[in-house]
Amino acid sequence: MTPSLPDILVGNFLCVAEPPPPESAGEFMAGKVAVVALLSLLAAQEAERGPSARVWENATLRAVLLDAAPVYGEAFAEAAGAADGDFTLAALDRANATLRRALIALHEAVEAAGDTARDHAILRLYRDMAHARRLDMPPLPGR
Template identity: 90%
Template structure:
């Protein structure tokens, strides 16, 4: 799972919301600060790339489903149209994305049964491209 920006920011809040007990303030606080710093870095990446990745992914998923509909059934085209974009909030794009991803998985299952190698390979590449578009890069560990 790649966390969304709100997930990351809530994580940051939870890390600093409670002060540590006095006996663990030193190392405990250092660990908390490191976690908050890492989450802040991930949040910055998600803020920079997250919306664009979702818009691209939703459009690409719609195109794949619509292209497959004449061969594998109009239900895939209907699923593509059941996930409207227009509200560009993260939550709305993620709701549409969930519908589109479930439909892609259903299509992929049908494609595998049909032994449609070309479409199967295209869907596998799409999974890879989607993961790459949503990646969050971890910084190198200190001292390594």
């Protein structure tokens, strides 16, 4: 499971909203605060970069699917019609899931056909998609 940004923020809220029992003081509490702080930092990066990464990714996936449709079937053109909706993260992710499933099916067809050029283009796209969604780990204190 990949938690969504709202899931992470709600989890952080629940972690800090409830007073800890006395036995969780000390190192355990320090570790808990450090995890919440790290998740908050990563969530801030996702809030900043996430929507634009999804919009770019969805547009790029549509272009790849539409380009392949004449060769591999109109089903890929139909899949490219998945709309981004109201541009909330949830709506962008729903469209992205549809587009990614279609890309996976396309990639399977491309591999079966031995279409090396398109296969390499899809592999580069996977790399670029991962890069667009990267989150940077901060330097850890005391290291």
